[in-house]
Amino acid sequence: MARAASLRNASLGRFWPGDSVVHTLDPRVKLCSLGLWTVAIVLASRWWVTAALFLLIAAAYRAARLPRGAAGAVLRPVLPVLAVLAVSQLLFGYQDPAMPGADIGVLEVGAADVSLGRVIGAAIAIVRLLSLVMLVGLLTATTSASALASGMERLLLPLNRIGLPGHELALTGAIALRFLPILGEELEAVQRAQLARDITGGPERPWQLARNARRTAALVVPLFADALQRVDEISTALLARCYQGGRGRTYMRELRLNAKDLISLAISVGLLVIVVVL
Amino acid sequence: MDAFISVRDLHYRYGNAGESIEALRGVSLNIVRGEYLAIVGPNGSGKSTLAKCLSGLLSPSSGDVRVNGASTRDAAALVGIRATVGMVLQNPDNQFVTSSVEDEVAFGPENLGVPPAEIRRRVASAIERVGMCGQELRDPHLLSSGEKARLAVAAMLAMEPQCLVLDEATATLDPRSRGSLLALLTQLYSAGMTIITVTHHMTEVTRAKRVVVMERGQIALTGAPAEVFARDDALKGYGLALPPAAAVERGLARRGLELGRDVVTAEELVRRVVALWEGEG
Amino acid sequence: MEQQERSIRRIVTAGMLLAVTLLLALTPVGFIPVPTPAGSATIAHIPAIIGGILEGPLVGLIVSLGFGFASFLSPLVPVKDPFVIILPRLLIGVAAAWVYYGLRRARRPALTAVLLVLAVAVLAAAYVVSQSVLWLGIAIAVLALSAAGFGVWWLGRGDTAAVGLAAAAITGSLANTVLVLGAAVVRQVAGITPEVALSIGFMQGIPEAVVSAIIVVAVVSAIRQVGRNRSKL
Numbered sequence: 001m002a003r004a005a006s007l008r009n010a011s012l013g014r015f016w017p018g019d020s021v022v023h024t025l026d027p028r029v030k031l032c033s034l035g036l037w038t039v040a041i042v043l044a045s046r047w048w049v050t051a052a053l054f055l056l057i058a059a060a061y062r063a064a065r066l067p068r069g070a071a072g073a074v075l076r077p078v079l080p081v082l083a084v085l086a087v088s089q090l091l092f093g094y095q096d097p098a099m100p101g102a103d104i105g106v107l108e109v110g111a112a113d114v115s116l117g118r119v120i121g122a123a124i125a126i127v128r129l130l131s132l133v134m135l136v137g138l139l140t141a142t143t144s145a146s147a148l149a150s151g152m153e154r155l156l157l158p159l160n161r162i163g164l165p166g167h168e169l170a171l172t173g174a175i176a177l178r179f180l181p182i183l184g185e186e187l188e189a190v191q192r193a194q195l196a197r198d199i200t201g202g203p204e205r206p207w208q209l210a211r212n213a214r215r216t217a218a219l220v221v222p223l224f225a226d227a228l229q230r231v232d233e234i235s236t237a238l239l240a241r242c243y244q245g246g247r248g249r250t251y252m253r254e255l256r257l258n259a260k261d262l263i264s265l266a267i268s269v270g271l272l273v274i275v276v277v278l
Numbered sequence: 279m280d281a282f283i284s285v286r287d288l289h290y291r292y293g294n295a296g297e298s299i300e301a302l303r304g305v306s307l308n309i310v311r312g313e314y315l316a317i318v319g320p321n322g323s324g325k326s327t328l329a330k331c332l333s334g335l336l337s338p339s340s341g342d343v344r345v346n347g348a349s350t351r352d353a354a355a356l357v358g359i360r361a362t363v364g365m366v367l368q369n370p371d372n373q374f375v376t377s378s379v380e381d382e383v384a385f386g387p388e389n390l391g392v393p394p395a396e397i398r399r400r401v402a403s404a405i406e407r408v409g410m411c412g413q414e415l416r417d418p419h420l421l422s423s424g425e426k427a428r429l430a431v432a433a434m435l436a437m438e439p440q441c442l443v444l445d446e447a448t449a450t451l452d453p454r455s456r457g458s459l460l461a462l463l464t465q466l467y468s469a470g471m472t473i474i475t476v477t478h479h480m481t482e483v484t485r486a487k488r489v490v491v492m493e494r495g496q497i498a499l500t501g502a503p504a505e506v507f508a509r510d511d512a513l514k515g516y517g518l519a520l521p522p523a524a525a526v527e528r529g530l531a532r533r534g535l536e537l538g539r540d541v542v543t544a545e546e547l548v549r550r551v552v553a554l555w556e557g558e559g
Numbered sequence: 560m561e562q563q564e565r566s567i568r569r570i571v572t573a574g575m576l577l578a579v580t581l582l583l584a585l586t587p588v589g590f591i592p593v594p595t596p597a598g599s600a601t602i603a604h605i606p607a608i609i610g611g612i613l614e615g616p617l618v619g620l621i622v623s624l625g626f627g628f629a630s631f632l633s634p635l636v637p638v639k640d641p642f643v644i645i646l647p648r649l650l651i652g653v654a655a656a657w658v659y660y661g662l663r664r665a666r667r668p669a670l671t672a673v674l675l676v677l678a679v680a681v682l683a684a685a686y687v688v689s690q691s692v693l694w695l696g697i698a699i700a701v702l703a704l705s706a707a708g709f710g711v712w713w714l715g716r717g718d719t720a721a722v723g724l725a726a727a728a729i730t731g732s733l734a735n736t737v738l739v740l741g742a743a744v745v746r747q748v749a750g751i752t753p754e755v756a757l758s759i760g761f762m763q764g765i766p767e768a769v770v771s772a773i774i775v776v777a778v779v780s781a782i783r784q785v786g787r788n789r790s791k792l
Contacts, residue, residue: 042641078634085637092750125637125749133634145377145417168570171375172621175574176581178377181419183578187588213770216602217777219588224609224778227575230372234571235564237373239335240365241386242357242437243567248391252384252398 013140027151074137089122167246319492364434370426424455611656619652647738655731728775736764
């Protein structure tokens with residue numbers, strides 16, 4: 001069962017070790033850049049800005065020198081969603097009246113007439129979705145979970161100075177990252193056991209609401225129970241490791257920003273400024 | 279020699295006033311530095327609770343646990359006690375909180391505020407002592423169960439404890455991984471570390487220098503393995519088995535061949551049989 | 560020291576629920592097939608509700624935030640507007656926590672009163688809806704009356720803990736449906752007109768609320784049961 005097998009290594013995305021510029025950037029810079037680029041993609045209102053951002057992300061993929069298939073693995077899960085997005089955009093999408101040729105009719109489907117403007121609008125929506133998914137994929141492909149966790153912690157730490165639980169949030173995130181694959185495995189085991197007892201098997205019949213709900217509950221309740229039953233032991237383990245909150249904590253890895261990191265950060269900030277000004 | 283860990287009339291109650299279970303009912307025990315102690319007993323006898331009290335993870339309902347003279351009731355001393363008496367729990371999966379071997383080993387010293395350079399030294403040395411060099415960047419989730427158990431020990435060693443408490447750490451291991459973990463414990467013991475192990479495996483108990491048998495929240499028997507295992511009837515009452523070598527000796531004794539009731543290890547059994555053989559031949 | 564242990568428990572609970580929400584939001588497991596244009600109802604918001612119930616509004620907020628980010632970054636969700644996908648979802652766990660802790664302090668007469676007020680409010684809404692779409696208004700009225708009848712029967716059995724859990728779950732789930740769809744209408748997401756939002760709300764929101772209530776009651780009661788038989792930490 002392909003669906004069950006994919007859960008075994010559940011994580012935010014696969015990490016491909018390497019030594020490219022993108023791999024060796026400071027994780028804090030990568031996380032900040034992810035935020036800045038995401039805002040830029042969401043704010044970009046003109047079609048050519050969206051296209052330019054997409055090309056920049058594609059260039060970053062080249063710079064990361066990822067193996068063949070890495071980009072494909074990132075994009076594969078998006079494909080079914082793209083169809084839904086394309087149809088809804090073509091039929092109901094917003095049209096930019098300023099766009100040249102916006103009122104040129106392309107085809108008529110029932111009451112909705114699809115103009116060139118809507119076709120371009122759909123293309124922009126698709127490129128925007130692809131850009132975001134590829135951006136997240138690039139981060140997880142070039143950053144190990146432990147680098148991600150330490151970057152996250154170091155970024156959130158200053159929050160403690162203004163009385164917010166920054167360190168606690170970072171530990172929460174680290175625990176989530178660490179237990180994601182373990183719970184994925186657990187879910188897969190439950191799924192298999194129920195497949196054997198024929199609870200979750202059979203074709204999908206969307207109209208049988210009660211059956212679908214029961215199937216999902218039978219799958220998810222054991223998952224929750226497993227996750228929450230671990231809480232006691234993990235808490236004890238944290239005490240045993242002398243965890244005492246963020247106060248007085250030191251770090252094995254001393255993250256230092258070098259020229260490369262600063263330049264990348266400057267590029268990301270500059271990009272956002274340009275997009276906002278445009 | 280003064281006591282390293284001293285336990286005085288320890289009581290521990292789980293739950294609140296309404297419905298509570300008294301897991302420990304008046305335990306007193308002295309543990310000296312450099313000892314190898316095994317705690318055994320049937321399920322629910324309080325051995326795990328005792329282990330958690332020794333390492334300062336539970337504070338006594340009444341009575342006192344002192345480590346190097348500091349009480350586990352003293353909140354200010356608690357972090358120091360937990361670092362001194364390191365606790366390895368049964369399920370390694372639930373005691374790792376990071377996503378790489380070296381981060382996991384560094385987590386304890388980081389919590390203690392050890393300077394970065396010193397953390398790196400300790401991490402390298404702890405990973406080397408448990409024989410996991412070259413695996414620093416692996417995800418703990420992808421390790422074998424034996425490697426997970428050794429990583430759990432390394433994570434404690436990096437806090438430079440004087441004592442390790444293992445709560446059924448070998449229970450889920452295959453024979454080979456158990457063997458390598460026990461060899462590691464013996465090696466640490468010879469280097470001066472105090473070892474306290476809670477276990478169901480009687481062969482493991484024979485490696486200890488002293489055994490404490492728990493029964494219904496109290497210490498029922500204590501002594502060297504040979505002394506404790508010589509009391510078959512009492513052990514049977516507590517639902518505990520004999521180690522295989524001692525069981526063989528009892529079988530032979532029933533057929534008239536007395537080798538001595540203090541035989542607990544296979545090596546000793548072989549030595550006596552050979553001595554008898556050569557004595558006759 | 561007690562303080563420290565409470566804080567550690569909160570962090571660990573939030574971390575585990577965050578992992579569950581990521582798992583549900585990023586894989587097909589978190590979606591139940593239903594006959595609507597979107598094709599599936601989500602259950603990925605349930606960890607946020609459970610977080611709010613077990614450890615209070617702050618943990619509820621953190622897990623909700625995780626759910627919002629996961630949906631925003633998920634390749635399975637086509638809409639990429641943070642004002643629709645992230646912001647409204649922050650209230651899921653918080654709303655569930657407020658309802659749960661509010662009801663827990665209340666006694667049975669108060670619970671019955673709350674139930675009746677809610678039923679009257681929904682009936683009024685049904686009347687308003689029936690002015691424009693008659694069948695929808697009647698359907699809402701029937702649903703509201705049967706839900707209220709069920710609630711009164713349940714209260715009569717004396718199982719008020721489960722009523723509190725179910726109410727919190729339904730509130731959290733409806734907060735998700737109503738706020739996300741409302742934001743989608745306000746932000747003019749392609750294809751989401753007020754009429755479409757209303758029909759998705761009913762076709763998807765009600766099954767989601769019912770499934771959430773069932774799962775939350777099952778999970779939290781089971782965890783509480785285990786907790787009672789074991790240590791506090």
